[in-house]
Amino acid sequence: MTTQPLKIGFIGLGIMGGPMAGHLIRAGHQLFVYTRGKLPEDIANSSATQCLNARGVAERADIVITMVPDTPDVADALFGDNGVASGLTPGKVVVDMSSISPVETKQFAQRIEALGCDYLDAPVSGGDVGARNATLSIMVGGKPEVFERVKPAFEAMGKNITLVGGTGDGQTCKVANQIVVALTIQAASEGLLFAARAGADAAKVREALLGGLATSRILDVLGDRMIRRTVEPGFRIALHQKDLNLALGAAKSLNLALPGTAQAQQLFSACVAQGGAAWDHSGMVRALERLSSFEIGEP
């Protein structure tokens, strides 16, 4: 490695956190870990120090990363009994890489800063494949100097690392991304479904549209999946539902109406009702197909 080894705490070693922590260890950093579940075997067999709780991690590390499922899990890891906050001393940095509420993130950051520490929100996109391959996109909110301090750790885990703005803006960017993706999936779905229902070749229409204003990576990549009718594996609808819950929850607290996002979430719910919680999110088209008892590909 080209940088000084860092003393990094890692809380949450699940399907995302496990491989991410593994990359940090292989990059030469000194790790202190805690997870509620089972410790992954490669971490157990590594140089990482297993701690009794999140407090123990915060007492030993200079940079404490959390990678847990949802907003309440972050609240618990940071501020619960024997949480990170109880072990911090001034000058340390808390980096939440979970995808959680941007609104509550700002409150978490204030409480951490009140302890004389710094806070970055740094959610990722790219899923478990990106975590394993160290190709995650990382969207960061916080102070530039704190971002620079943590950057070597980010670089061990991801590829596109962007400081979007101040505290909370990383989470906001991630939520905005998931809103745009969900609604663009609906755009491609309704366009291709219309084309097929009207008797055209959806694949040819998709190709014709890719040259013009309608073009998007989703029409290209996920539109192709819709036509080929492949929904597994992929980015699971259940995960996108969680992200849109964040979007709609945050929007409510911000007094913002997002009618398209709400509708997209309902279509994902319809997919789940059809047994599609594990489908790729392009499977949203199947909820629209079911509405009209018609599938793309039928003549």
Place this chain on the structure above:
Amino acid sequence: MTTQPLKIGFIGLGIMGGPMAGHLIRAGHQLFVYTRGKLPEDIANSSATQCLNARGVAERADIVITMVPDTPDVADALFGDNGVASGLTPGKVVVDMSSISPVETKQFAQRIEALGCDYLDAPVSGGDVGARNATLSIMVGGKPEVFERVKPAFEAMGKNITLVGGTGDGQTCKVANQIVVALTIQAASEGLLFAARAGADAAKVREALLGGLATSRILDVLGDRMIRRTVEPGFRIALHQKDLNLALGAAKSLNLALPGTAQAQQLFSACVAQGGAAWDHSGMVRALERLSSFEIGEP
């Protein structure tokens, strides 16, 4: 010109048809024209023959192009008193370049084919700018050999000329395009509006999103317009409303539910209610802003 001059009829010389006919004349084709409105000066001063009605055009030309506002106008031009149908003789081709219903297009084609003639639907995108610059995208439905026969005329008027499929598929493709564009505009609108409302810099979020799955030409080009708050000039909302009317009307007759398209149409209606009929369609974001009394750009 590299091809034989064609005897082309042109019916409808408005903001689109006028410049399109002008390109055909300059390409060396022999034109027979009829329009309900005033004959454009450059056409009047050209080699084109002005006919008394659509019948006169069809009697003289081998290829008869219609470029009129809406489905009833095409019906009238083709099958009304002294319409195209009354002047056709076997072997001629009718090419409807208007943007109209794909469902009724198939009926029009059947009636024309019953007269021993051929029919192409060939709607365009690119607007009046594309018409003036001969850079229209042309989406064609019909038989391949008929497409080849008319191709030299298309090439005088446009750049991206695609035979999408059989009769009606050109109109279907155009409608699908407008569905995808409208819903992708809503996708960019809701994502950027969320980002701004949550306190992030919408421009930075847009940039961060352009690298990933959320990327689209609309997020790029129209997202920029949303942030800069420029809604004129552009593709007028009133025209996109007409296209979504076609989409929803055709969808109804096809027993297809398009909930996102319906919602997008309502947002365009809200823009019109705000005086935005002539706004660029990226102005849809303003209907969403009005819903929540918040504008992108406010801190």
